[in-house]
Amino acid sequence: MATTWKDIELRYQQHLATLYPAGEIKAIFLLIVEEIAGIKSSKYILEKTKSAEIYEEKLNVILEELYSGKPVQHILGKADFYGEVFEVNxxxxxxxxxxxxxxxxxxxxxxNKSAVKVIDIGTGTGCIPVTLQKHLKESNVWAVDISPEAIEVAKRNAAKLNQPVQFILADILEWEFMFSEPQGFDIVVSNPPYITPKEMQEMHANVLNHEPHTALFVEESAPLLFYDYITDFALYHLKQDGSLYFEINQYLSLETADLIRKKGFADLEIFKDINGVDRMIRARRL
Ligand SMILES: C[S@@+](CC[C@H](N)C(=O)[O-])C[C@H]1O[C@@H](n2cnc3c(N)ncnc32)[C@H](O)[C@@H]1O
Structure with a gap:
């Protein structure tokens, strides 16, 4: 009898049971089915008992990759962000x-403002600047990363989504060399590396083995290094009343806020994420 989608789904559930909860395996499976066979998740139920034989070999290879811990986004080469699809690697x-x-x-x-001058520090896929450029249409958006490979991916994402973001390959720890004079940005935003070696020990093997360590980790002795340098950058390059936005380490929210306040920023506010933990800070340059 021909192998059906249902048979393969069961195989995925059994093989991946030790890695992910059942609901997550189902979601991953549906993403893969849509990608390789063009079957939308809303239509899957109608296809479930039909033959999947022509896709079986490919689905088995993907199952092996998932079993080895490769994230589904890396297998598919893309991830969703704020309603758009971004290339990832x-x-x-x-x-x-x-x-x-x-x-x-x-x-x-x-x-209520569409024309602002923005810079995103540590841009990765470019998900932050490309999304801001898309929604703040007349804006002048810049993005920086130390990784030439990440900059290439971010440039492709901007081009694919038709957003004229300008990219700079640079090390933010040497920000003095980036521009010759103050830039008068309205917004400086960053989701910098913020995971300490201690927290790293508790992380999922998928993240540790497959995501770039320069994007994630900081030294135990200087967990706020990037916040320190980026806040200095913002002090110099934000216009008066401009805003600094950070994604932050939930365990270091008070220390991070303290650092930013001590450098002279005002109106600091810490925001929680959907999981109820401290995740963002906003501050105003006086
Ligand atoms: C946590 S990731 C954030 C990526 C992306 N903004 C996002 O939110 O998905 C941090 C990024 O900072 C970059 N980065 C690390 N060290 C840097 C440095 N010294 N200067 C500039 N960028 C750096 C990494 O390459 C990585 O892309």
Missing amino acids: SHTLIPRPETEELVHLILQDYK
């Missing part, structure tokens, strides 16, 4: 829902 962080919340906060704050 092993050089870029997979955009997270928490970062969509950061972008949402900015878009709420600037919903």
Whole structure:
């Protein structure tokens, strides 16, 4: 008897049971089915008992990749972010829902202004600047990353989504060399590396083995290094009353806020993410 989609779904559930909860396996499976056979998740139920034989070999290869811990976004080469699809690869962080919340906060704050000057530090796939450029149409949006490979991915994402973001390959720890004079940005935003080696020990093997460590980790002795440098950058390059937005380490929210306040920023506010933990900070340059 021909192998059906249902048979393969069962195979996925059995093989991946130790790696993911059942609901997540189903969601991953549906993404893969849509990608390789063009069957939308809403229509899957109608196809479930039909033959999947012509796709079986490919589905088995993907199952092996998933079993080895490769994230589904890397297998498919793409991830969703704020209603768009972004290319991802092993050089870029997979955009997270928490970062969509950061972008949402900015878009709420600037919903009545479409022409602002923005810079995103540590851009990865370019998910933050491309989304801001799309929604703040007349804006002048810049993005920086130290990784040439990430910049290439971000440039392709911007081009594919038709957004004229300008990219700079640079090290933010040497920001003094980036521009010769103050730029008068309205917004400086960043989701910098913020995971400490101690937290790293508790992380899922998928993240540790497949996502770029330069995107994620900081030294135990200087967990706020990037916040320190980016806040200095913002102090110099934001215009008066301009805004600084950070995604933050939930365990270091008070220390991060303290650092930013001590450098002279005002109106600091910490925001929680959908999981109820401290995840974003907004501050105003005096
Ligand atoms: C946490 S990831 C964020 C990626 C993306 N903004 C997002 O939210 O999905 C941090 C990014 O910072 C970049 N990065 C790390 N060190 C850097 C440095 N010294 N200067 C500039 N970018 C850096 C990494 O390459 C990575 O793309």
